Amino acid sequence: MKHIIRRYTDLTRANHWFVAGLFICAGLSGLAIFHPALFFFSNLFGGGQWTRILHPFFGLLMVFGFALLFIQFWHENLWKPIDTQWVRKAPDLIIKGDEDAMPPVGKYNAGQKGVFWLFTICLLLLLVTGFMFWRPWFVDYFPITLRRIAVLVHSLSAIALILGVITHVYAAIWVKGSVHAMMRGTVTYNWARKHHLLWYREIVAEESAAERRMKG
Numbered sequence: 198m199k200h201i202i203r204r205y206t207d208l209t210r211a212n213h214w215f216v217a218g219l220f221i222c223a224g225l226s227g228l229a230i231f232h233p234a235l236f237f238f239s240n241l242f243g244g245g246q247w248t249r250i251l252h253p254f255f256g257l258l259m260v261f262g263f264a265l266l267f268i269q270f271w272h273e274n275l276w277k278p279i280d281t282q283w284v285r286k287a288p289d290l291i292i293k294g295d296e297d298a299m300p301p302v303g304k305y306n307a308g309q310k311g312v313f314w315l316f317t318i319c320l321l322l323l324l325v326t327g328f329m330f331w332r333p334w335f336v337d338y339f340p341i342t343l344r345r346i347a348v349l350v351h352s353l354s355a356i357a358l359i360l361g362v363i364t365h366v367y368a369a370i371w372v373k374g375s376v377h378a379m380m381r382g383t384v385t386y387n388w389a390r391k392h393h394l395l396w397y398r399e400i401v402a403e404e405s406a407a408e409r410r411m412k413g
């Protein structure tokens with residue numbers, strides 16, 4: 198019997214790290230133009246002018262990359278009744294670290310699903326509002342009051358996205374084996390059984406069905 202399960206394909210992992218890299222570029226270039234105290238980040242992008250020019254393109258590429266992830270993952274992140282039970286039990290997990298008390302979950306738990314939808318909403322808002330004050334091309338199409346609201350919503354969405362990514366990275370490090378899944382594509386049977394029991398059962402059932410078909 199094999200001891201590893203494929204959780205992510207090569208293409209999906211490349212797609213994920215492309216988005217993560219662009220998040221860092223869009224985030225740091227955005228922070229550089231957000232506040233003078235953070236302007237020093239512009240040194241990473243060739244100075245203030247280049248930072249301003251490049252930031253919207255980093256953002257567009259990040260949204261494009263995320264859209265490809267979204268197509269692959271939205272279905273597995275749909276909310277189910279078990280997720281509400283998971284959220285009710287979450288304080289036990291966070292405070293006592295008692296994972297065994299949690300209800301069994303599929304490929305993603307409710308925390309991961311919440312972060313996924315937070316990413317989706319933030320990136321949509323960043324995309325729409327970003328166009329509204331992108332100089333010199335689109336800015337003339339929108340009245341000044343609307344542009345001011347757009348700047349505010351853009352900044353708030355960026356802060357929410359950054360906090361979401363911090364949570365995402367913290368959880369990835371906390372659940373040992375997750376980073377390996379996104380680096381190498383595989384997890385052990387034990388990891389799957391411990392953290393995603395319903396997904397593990399699905400995989401085992403699929404494998405048994407495939408074996409039965411092979412035997413005729």
Ligand code: HEM
Nearest residue numbers: 216217220266270305309313316362366369375376378379
């Ligand atoms: C910057 C450092 C990042 C690290 C270390 C990281 C790490 C990980 C890991 C380990 C997983 C696999 C979790 C599992 O299989 O249980 C994962 C999944 C995922 N990551 Fe990241 N990630 C990062 C940034 C991002 C960013 C910036 C985004 C998007 C804005 C993102 C979106 C996703 C998505 C959509 C998944 C699939 C899981 C789901 O649908 O909930 N990641 N990440």
